[in-house]
Amino acid sequence: MAENNVNIEIRNDFNQIFGIISYHRQRVSKTIDDESLRMIWEVGGYISHKLKNAEWGAGIVRQLSEFIRTQDPTIKGWSYRTIYKMVQFYDTYSTDSFCQLLETTNLPKLFTNKNSDKNSQFVHIEAIVSVLIARSNCLYSRCSNFEYIM
Numbered sequence: 001m002a003e004n005n006v007n008i009e010i011r012n013d014f015n016q017i018f019g020i021i022s023y024h025r026q027r028v029s030k031t032i033d034d035e036s037l038r039m040i041w042e043v044g045g046y047i048s049h050k051l052k053n054a055e056w057g058a059g060i061v062r063q064l065s066e067f068i069r070t071q072d073p074t075i076k077g078w079s080y081r082t083i084y085k086m087v088q089f090y091d092t093y094s095t096d097s098f099c100q101l102l103e104t105t106n107l108p109k110l111f112t113n114k115n116s117d118k119n120s121q122f123v124h125i126e127a128i129v130s131v132l133i134a135r136s137n138c139l140y141s142r143c144s145n146f147e148y149i150m
Contacts, residue, residue, distance in 0.1 A: 040086045041093075043083070043086050044086035044091070045094065047064075047083065047090075048087045051087065061080050061084060061087075064080070064083060065078055065079055
């Protein structure tokens with residue numbers, strides 16, 4: 001009988017430890033998703049500006065993809081098509097109409113505060129991260145109108 005109580009106590013301890021592990025694994029996964037979205041935003045924005053300012057031609061993106069592969073052959077997800085999707089993501093969610101839509105949502109005032117031009121891009125991506133992560137995986141979907149995302 002005493003052995004059963006010990007087993008139950010140990011099992012409860014094990015369950016608590018497993019709960020801690022599960023909780024932190026979920027947090028790690030969310031952090032990775034958040035940072036991946038920020039990376040996609042930054043890379044897409046950088047390339048978008050280079051293309052729009054005619055500093056880069058379309059062939060440069062393919063060269064960039066090859067360069068990334070030569071720098072780290074184990075890295076995945078950096079085909080020229082994927083890189084162009086990052087540019088499309090940035091171009092779509094950096095539009096004035098999307099920014100206006102963000103302002104009409106119930107986001108915390110932090111995300112719509114326009115007092116600091118220096119941090120406006122950071123604030124904008126934080127708002128996008130909040131909206132997209134909270135509302136589903138619209139990262140690469142072809143949502144045709146913003147209301148679907150919101």
